[in-house]
Amino acid sequence: MSKILSVYTNKITKKFGSFTAVDNVDLEVYQGEIFGFLGANGAGKSTMIRMLCGLLTPSAGEAKVGGFDVYKESELIKKSIGYMSQKFSLYNDLTVAENIDFYGGVYSLNKRSIQEKKGEIAVELDLGRQMNRLTRDIPVGLKQKLALACAMLHDPRIIFLDEPTSGVDPKVRKDFWNIIYQLSEQGKTVFVTTHFMDEAEYCHRLSIMHQGKIIALDSPQNLKKKNEENSINDVFIKLIRSQIDADYQ
Amino acid sequence: MQIINKTRVFAIAKKEFFHIIHDTRSLIIVFLLPLIQLIMFGYALNTEIKNINLGISDNAKTEQSRALIKRFLGSDLYHVYSISNNSDDIHHAFLQKKVNAVLLISHDMRNLQLIIDGSDPNSASIIKNYISQTLSSGQSIIPIDIRTQLLFNPELKSSYFFVPGLIALILVMISALLTSISITREKENGTLEQLLVSPLLPLEFILGKLLPYIFISMTIGFLILICGLLLFDVVFLGSAIAFTILSFVYVCTALSFGLMISTVSQTQMQAMLIALIFTMMPTLMLSGFMLPLESMPWLIRIISWIVPAKFYLKIARGLMIKGNNLTELLEPMLFLLGFTILLLSIAWNKFAKQMKELK
Amino acid sequence: MKRLLSLIKKEFIQIFRDKYMTKLIVFIPVVMNVLLGFATSNELKNYSLIIVDLDQSNIARELILRISQAQEFHVVEITQDHNLIHKKLHLWQAKGGVIIPKSFGKDLLLNKAPQLELVFDAVDGLSAGLASQSIASLVNNFAQDIEKLEPSIKVDERIWYNADMTPYQYMVPGIVAILVTIISMLFSSMALVKEKEMGTLEQLIVTPIKKWELLAGKLIPFLIVSLAEFYLALFIGQAVFGITMQGSYLLLTLLAILYLFTTLGLGVSISVISQTQQQALFFTWFFVLFMSLLSGLFFPVSNMPDSIRWVAMLNPMMYFVDIMREVFQKANQFRYLLKSVIPLTIYGIFVFSFSVIKFQKRID
Numbered sequence: 001m002s003k004i005l006s007v008y009t010n011k012i013t014k015k016f017g018s019f020t021a022v023d024n025v026d027l028e029v030y031q032g033e034i035f036g037f038l039g040a041n042g043a044g045k046s047t048m049i050r051m052l053c054g055l056l057t058p059s060a061g062e063a064k065v066g067g068f069d070v071y072k073e074s075e076l077i078k079k080s081i082g083y084m085s086q087k088f089s090l091y092n093d094l095t096v097a098e099n100i101d102f103y104g105g106v107y108s109l110n111k112r113s114i115q116e117k118k119g120e121i122a123v124e125l126d127l128g129r130q131m132n133r134l135t136r137d138i139p140v141g142l143k144q145k146l147a148l149a150c151a152m153l154h155d156p157r158i159i160f161l162d163e164p165t166s167g168v169d170p171k172v173r174k175d176f177w178n179i180i181y182q183l184s185e186q187g188k189t190v191f192v193t194t195h196f197m198d199e200a201e202y203c204h205r206l207s208i209m210h211q212g213k214i215i216a217l218d219s220p221q222n223l224k225k226k227n228e229e230n231s232i233n234d235v236f237i238k239l240i241r242s243q244i245d246a247d248y249q
Numbered sequence: 250m251q252i253i254n255k256t257r258v259f260a261i262a263k264k265e266f267f268h269i270i271h272d273t274r275s276l277i278i279v280f281l282l283p284l285i286q287l288i289m290f291g292y293a294l295n296t297e298i299k300n301i302n303l304g305i306s307d308n309a310k311t312e313q314s315r316a317l318i319k320r321f322l323g324s325d326l327y328h329v330y331s332i333s334n335n336s337d338d339i340h341h342a343f344l345q346k347k348v349n350a351v352l353l354i355s356h357d358m359r360n361l362q363l364i365i366d367g368s369d370p371n372s373a374s375i376i377k378n379y380i381s382q383t384l385s386s387g388q389s390i391i392p393i394d395i396r397t398q399l400l401f402n403p404e405l406k407s408s409y410f411f412v413p414g415l416i417a418l419i420l421v422m423i424s425a426l427l428t429s430i431s432i433t434r435e436k437e438n439g440t441l442e443q444l445l446v447s448p449l450l451p452l453e454f455i456l457g458k459l460l461p462y463i464f465i466s467m468t469i470g471f472l473i474l475i476c477g478l479l480l481f482d483v484v485f486l487g488s489a490i491a492f493t494i495l496s497f498v499y500v501c502t503a504l505s506f507g508l509m510i511s512t513v514s515q516t517q518m519q520a521m522l523i524a525l526i527f528t529m530m531p532t533l534m535l536s537g538f539m540l541p542l543e544s545m546p547w548l549i550r551i552i553s554w555i556v557p558a559k560f561y562l563k564i565a566r567g568l569m570i571k572g573n574n575l576t577e578l579l580e581p582m583l584f585l586l587g588f589t590i591l592l593l594s595i596a597w598n599k600f601a602k603q604m605k606e607l608k
Numbered sequence: 609m610k611r612l613l614s615l616i617k618k619e620f621i622q623i624f625r626d627k628y629m630t631k632l633i634v635f636i637p638v639v640m641n642v643l644l645g646f647a648t649s650n651e652l653k654n655y656s657l658i659i660v661d662l663d664q665s666n667i668a669r670e671l672i673l674r675i676s677q678a679q680e681f682h683v684v685e686i687t688q689d690h691n692l693i694h695k696k697l698h699l700w701q702a703k704g705g706v707i708i709p710k711s712f713g714k715d716l717l718l719n720k721a722p723q724l725e726l727v728f729d730a731v732d733g734l735s736a737g738l739a740s741q742s743i744a745s746l747v748n749n750f751a752q753d754i755e756k757l758e759p760s761i762k763v764d765e766r767i768w769y770n771a772d773m774t775p776y777q778y779m780v781p782g783i784v785a786i787l788v789t790i791i792s793m794l795f796s797s798m799a800l801v802k803e804k805e806m807g808t809l810e811q812l813i814v815t816p817i818k819k820w821e822l823l824a825g826k827l828i829p830f831l832i833v834s835l836a837e838f839y840l841a842l843f844i845g846q847a848v849f850g851i852t853m854q855g856s857y858l859l860l861t862l863l864a865i866l867y868l869f870t871t872l873g874l875g876v877s878i879s880v881i882s883q884t885q886q887q888a889l890f891f892t893w894f895f896v897l898f899m900s901l902l903s904g905l906f907f908p909v910s911n912m913p914d915s916i917r918w919v920a921m922l923n924p925m926m927y928f929v930d931i932m933r934e935v936f937q938k939a940n941q942f943r944y945l946l947k948s949v950i951p952l953t954i955y956g957i958f959v960f961s962f963s964v965i966k967f968q969k970r971i972d
Contacts, residue, residue, distance in 0.1 A: 078815055079816040091622065091808060107816065
């Protein structure tokens, strides 16, 4: 693993009124890593990603993405990252080709590059005649892959994926993770949130979030060894349970 | 004929109600804005002319002409300016909006020329009226002694005319707007599909959507009525119960209209555009809110028969200002009832068809 | 620049792909013009009267004839029961009554001032006032004719700038103004909120796209669509009513764009404070109603009490309606328009800048 820091946070916090969504989180993610963010719904994963992408301003703490400060240099961050939101974020009333054209333009790609990319995407995703279909009419799995492709048109170094595989069938999930591996091999950092335990195993390193705090951070193998469990699922349950018990005392 | 399951209807109604309650911002807007509007417009809308800027060119300069001018000077209504005979100057004065009307008194005082700025025909006719009145009040020969009695509104308060109108306007708009997006919102968000897999009947859905808004609209109506009565000194001669019943029917008509819009629109934006325009414009202009219907072309008068506000205006003004009772207002009520049934049927029909297609 | 063009292209694709919406946008100005343009007159017409004739002389009958022949009035019933007036007025079956007393004809011929009683439903105070004046002058003219008197002073009434007092020349610009306001505000407030709701806004904010590009990408298409609507409504209005615009089209376009800056800015501001399309709708409704009613279109602003007039002065639509009417009816030269153009400009700059500043490339 390279030693270049892609993502760095120090005591980063986000409060919404009296509710603390992210509580003093320290994080270091290195270039080329597949870093997973595991946790139940509401644990703070999405809030974390949004702060790192410049969508939310942290309430406290420091954070740097790609070397840029999230408070002052968020526009520079946006140039070097790709983001795929949890909600489906392509335009349903545009065709596949129109969506690619649009996002290509938004990332300031010139016409030729967009055409090239379109060709690549068509081959990779086996789009064939779907290019001119309305996005709302293509299958969900294809939509997700397309969304990912559009988020990466500008070849970003760091990619944030917020629950990218929710709602798709196992085959598509597998395809997705193949893509993620390829990206990592190309030297890109992939920061992914998920609540699928088995996907957690695919990450280089993994953190478990609970009520805004990180309660564990290590490689999947180490986590399993340390907690004497055979699967991340069991590790997760054990750790959460002990957290809840601790909260009660 | 389908047998409606009450539990399911109430389930929909409850869900809708919670939607509304949880959207605090919308809630505040929906209750607060109508009140603000009533207050604002109640004060703003009146047709009494306060001030006429009159330019007079006295080319006779006799005692008689001066006496004539004095009549205008003596009244608070007029601001009198001296103006030349010159046509260009007169144009200039009009273009600069210095004067609303110009009175030219000829040399021999036999001819008066009254020129009125016709670019605002509404005010123009009123101004013409006032000036004519002031002119003729000086005539020494009054052949006939006219006694005038003003019924129902002896002090000619504008509020008597407009406050019921505002209630009609605000109620119809708020109600239609509320329901117009209720179904389209679910279409857009995709949550409608979820309901289609349930044993829910189309009619149950429609009724369930209607119920919570009846409650909300009636509350809003009640609030603006109280506000109107307190702030603007409007009388309320009729029965409160009759008013509640009749307003209930009106509210149902408006809500049904909104629901119908909701079923024929595919996106919220379409629904909103239709709802906004087709409640505001007809109510403002084709219902008798401001301008009397009898003075409009027959085609417009026919169209006004499908504007619900037209009937409610008679109800509100009749009940509040004239003290009409329920029997006397039966005709407008039946029309509104008819509309409600018609609109609900259309909504039901459309929705049922769409549900079938989706399946 | 390229980014901006991508945004504009996307927006147009979305607008025109929505066929229903496109049809609405074209259809509404037609309907509005046809319906509303005709429905605007404050002249007295067909005011329903009940005449109680207690005299039944030839003179009385002639008076009744004259009244029923007048355009302003519509005689609903002629009766001898004077209790009928109150009853009919109460039941909304007539708006006024005239009671001709027993010796009316005789008294008139003998030059004894006979009495005439008028009763009006004063709920519609304005019409009552007009009717009162109208009957008074009609009756006086009648009396003068009978008594063969010459009115001492002849008044020649002229109306300038709208010679046949057609309200169309007056209302059509107003209708156009309202339509354009609704469309531009609806589009600008709704579109941004919809992307917020759908989640695509988030996707856009996360790109290097600049704030002004994002806004311009939305607003330029809306500006164009609103202008198209403006002209559509204007041309339809002119065609349907056979009126023509007197002023310069170039001037009108520039001023319309100026006005649209304000309405679009308002729409953006609304979208910033709204979380859902429903909220945006209600805010838009509130503004549109407020702007329309206090624009001077329906009620002259000079009539309003001072406190409200203050508020009306803050209404950009008032200035725009003013401008529209002036340019439309009078081929007014620019210097006369300045007093409306200046506030509009200030408004446009202020509201637009405010909304741009408020719009953040953030979610919170």
